[in-house]
Amino acid sequence: MDELEERVRRQLYRFQDLADQMKAVRGRETSEDGAVMAEVDGNGALQDLQFSHAVSRMTPAEFERVVVxxxxxxxxxxxxxxxxxxxxxxxxxAG
Known part of the structure; x- marks a missing residue:
């Protein structure tokens, strides 16, 4: 019984670790020209969006394309x- 409890406890801790790791996931990308930097969370929701002065030289269509x-x-x-x-x-x- 002690062995089973310990196994379940380890799995529970591992699930909590998984949840913590998933919450911490971030994706970050900077455009090739350095004009735009975007950061999203693990669900793809935008968390940060930064622009350099290079965006002032873009047309609205170019700006939209680079941001997206x-x-x-x-x-x-x-x-x-x-x-x-x-x-x-x-x-x-599985192991």
């Missing part, structure tokens, strides 16, 4: 990190 492209790349980074965390968790739980 950069934010999407940041989200991809966050989703890749989440996938790595989940895959590692699944491997540990």
């Amino acid at each position: 492209t950069t934010a999407a790349a940041a989200a991809r980074n966050a989703f890749e990190r989440r996938a790595e965390i989940v895959n590692r968790f699944n491997e540990e739980m």
Whole structure:
């Protein structure tokens, strides 16, 4: 019985670790020209968006494209990190 309790306790702690790691996931990307930096959380929600003076030389269409492209790349980074965390968790739980 003690062995079972210890196993369940370890799994519970591991689930809590997983939740903490997932909450901490961030994806960050800077546009090639350095004009835009976007940061998103693990769900892809925008957390930070910064602009350099380079945006003043952009047309509205260029600005829109760079912001959307950069934010999407940041989200991809966050989703890749989440996938790595989940895959590692699944491997540990299977072992």
